[in-house]
Amino acid sequence: MSSNPMSISAFDAIIVGGGHNGLAAAAYLAKAGQDVLVLEKLENPGGAAVSAHAFDGVDARLSRYSYLVSLLPRQIIDDLGLRITLARRRYSSYTPDPADGSRALLVDNGDEAATAASFAAVGAPDGEFGAFTAFYAACRQLTEALWPTMTAPLLARSDARALAARAGADAAWEAMIEHPIGQAISRELGSDLVRGVVLTDALIGTFARADDEDLQQNICFLYHLIGGGTGDWDVPVGGMGAVSGELERAARDAGATILTSADVTAVLPGGTVDYRHGGQDHSSSARWVLSNVAPVVLDRLRNRPATVTSAGAVTSAGAAAGPNPNHRREGAQVKVNLLLKRLPRLLDGSVSPEAAFGGTFHINETWSQLDDAYRTAAAGAVPSPLPCEIYCHSLTDPSILSPELQAAGAQTLTVFGLHVPDRLVTAENNEDRRAELQAAVLASLNSVLAEPIEDLLLTDPDGRPCIETKTTLDIERAVGMPRGNIFHGGLDWPFVEDGEPLDTPARRWGVATDDPQILLCGSGARRGGAVSAIGGHNAAMAVLESEPPLRNG
Numbered sequence: 001m002s003s004n005p006m007s008i009s010a011f012d013a014i015i016v017g018g019g020h021n022g023l024a025a026a027a028y029l030a031k032a033g034q035d036v037l038v039l040e041k042l043e044n045p046g047g048a049a050v051s052a053h054a055f056d057g058v059d060a061r062l063s064r065y066s067y068l069v070s071l072l073p074r075q076i077i078d079d080l081g082l083r084i085t086l087a088r089r090r091y092s093s094y095t096p097d098p099a100d101g102s103r104a105l106l107v108d109n110g111d112e113a114a115t116a117a118s119f120a121a122v123g124a125p126d127g128e129f130g131a132f133t134a135f136y137a138a139c140r141q142l143t144e145a146l147w148p149t150m151t152a153p154l155l156a157r158s159d160a161r162a163l164a165a166r167a168g169a170d171a172a173w174e175a176m177i178e179h180p181i182g183q184a185i186s187r188e189l190g191s192d193l194v195r196g197v198v199l200t201d202a203l204i205g206t207f208a209r210a211d212d213e214d215l216q217q218n219i220c221f222l223y224h225l226i227g228g229g230t231g232d233w234d235v236p237v238g239g240m241g242a243v244s245g246e247l248e249r250a251a252r253d254a255g256a257t258i259l260t261s262a263d264v265t266a267v268l269p270g271g272t273v274d275y276r277h278g279g280q281d282h283s284s285s286a287r288w289v290l291s292n293v294a295p296v297v298l299d300r301l302r303n304r305p306a307t308v309t310s311a312g313a314v315t316s317a318g319a320a321a322g323p324n325p326n327h328r329r330e331g332a333q334v335k336v337n338l339l340l341k342r343l344p345r346l347l348d349g350s351v352s353p354e355a356a357f358g359g360t361f362h363i364n365e366t367w368s369q370l371d372d373a374y375r376t377a378a379a380g381a382v383p384s385p386l387p388c389e390i391y392c393h394s395l396t397d398p399s400i401l402s403p404e405l406q407a408a409g410a411q412t413l414t415v416f417g418l419h420v421p422d423r424l425v426t427a428e429n430n431e432d433r434r435a436e437l438q439a440a441v442l443a444s445l446n447s448v449l450a451e452p453i454e455d456l457l458l459t460d461p462d463g464r465p466c467i468e469t470k471t472t473l474d475i476e477r478a479v480g481m482p483r484g485n486i487f488h489g490g491l492d493w494p495f496v497e498d499g500e501p502l503d504t505p506a507r508r509w510g511v512a513t514d515d516p517q518i519l520l521c522g523s524g525a526r527r528g529g530a531v532s533a534i535g536g537h538n539a540a541m542a543v544l545e546s547e548p549p550l551r552n553g
């Protein structure tokens, strides 16, 4: 591809992939005066942080993949002048008791007494609400201490630990960092249901058990609690596309060039990037190449083979020298978007659907159900019941619906089904598996409703029900996340082990590969996972720290 290129032009930085992280990196670098080219394969930038008209002829712009924001630092919003609104939800979670759907746990941040009563109503042991509150308060001591480090040069483990100790978070460090998080959850909490609610934070997008020794579930748990120091998950007003849209605007306003429908075909040594655009091959070069694509995708573009380790994960030649040995870890979810005529009635008559769907709605996610589901999936089958969590965007932010849909009372639902590892999905079975998973999600949902969800689905102008289901393979095909892993691969601690080299800006910022000119700027960077723009910020900081400021001084 690099022979006979249509054009050769030089930039300070080329960013491979225009996901929200690539856009953030572009905005920072362009603001610092660098000449930046972003190459995005799809027609629109944003990657997995986008809104879409998912149903033909229906004016509802759904957050198609990611939907809630926790990890986007205020500092990045301010630095880049992003005009986004993140709405806080009153209700934390609602969890029906699978043994008796007429009772449920409602964690209401606005009503402590009602929440305490709700713990009792689901048969939690005496003192469970206090233990639950104390557990999260202890976790918060650690997350508040570590959060500011996410956008700073990496700490070594012992320095991070010392920071935690100064914040009085020794116990939380032990529980969250040193031992499988399942130990602390089962030690501090007695109810199967309450334990399950807590454990889900360790399992979103991660195929793991509570007691796994490799601690992937702990890292996932930490990321779910660390955002803003508080772990609040907020609703992006206007949908996730509004977040990427603002990052795109900031990058363009600062002078970055963003080329869409530009498919990068090779990343070559010396900062050369080949791509196809407008039916022709092009080649551009830069002093820096920032990879917003997953590390495994970068390896393919660099024509480097990947190797399987004994643990089943695959590391690659590039990964070996980079920050994450875990890049081929599979995704483990099914995502379903629905548009409803109205919210469904619940089996539990004591809570309004608005309250139940106002926070995260957990279904079939008790501790033992999660473990059963893991074992079923590990044995090669779709779990039944399928653990699911649901979120209703339109209750908090109706602006994603047309005025007509709003007036008619329509609501969106997003379902994230857990423990569906990518190994269950193949190119051959994807269609059938998608149908099976959709049926499993609907069955799980219906297990807590007083009426079938199918009856409430709106239809598009051709009479098709407004429901779309995405397997891990669908997600890989749509946005290039390897094996549908929503974080581009396994997550890493937000610190390095003692003795790991921090001798270059790229290593200090957790964005290094084995080529000093190529940096990771996406979810695959250390600390880059989720909608946070942290990967983009940190890669840009590494570039700017590596060289004197350019034109804008």
Ligand SMILES: Cc1cc2nc3c(=O)[nH]c(=O)nc-3n(C[C@H](O)[C@H](O)[C@H](O)COP(=O)(O)OP(=O)(O)OC[C@H]3O[C@@H](n4cnc5c(N)ncnc54)[C@H](O)[C@@H]3O)c2cc1C
Binding pocket: 016, 017, 018, 019, 020, 021, 022, 039, 040, 041, 042, 045, 046, 047, 048, 049, 064, 065, 066, 067, 068, 069, 070, 071, 262, 263, 264, 265, 292, 293, 297, 335, 475, 478, 479, 480, 481, 485, 486, 487, 488, 521, 522, 523, 524, 528, 529, 530, 531, 532, 535
């Ligand atoms: C179903 C789902 C639900 C999620 N829910 C949440 C949530 O609620 N909150 C949250 O914080 N996170 C969530 N996540 C995770 C989050 O969306 C991602 O971690 C984040 O969007 C990754 O951003 P990124 O910019 O690093 O990469 P991506 O969004 O993956 O962007 C990479 C970009 O590179 C492009 N690309 C790929 N190959 C090429 C090529 N050869 N040439 C040019 N361009 C290329 C892709 O098209 C894409 O636009 C979810 C993810 C999924 C899939």
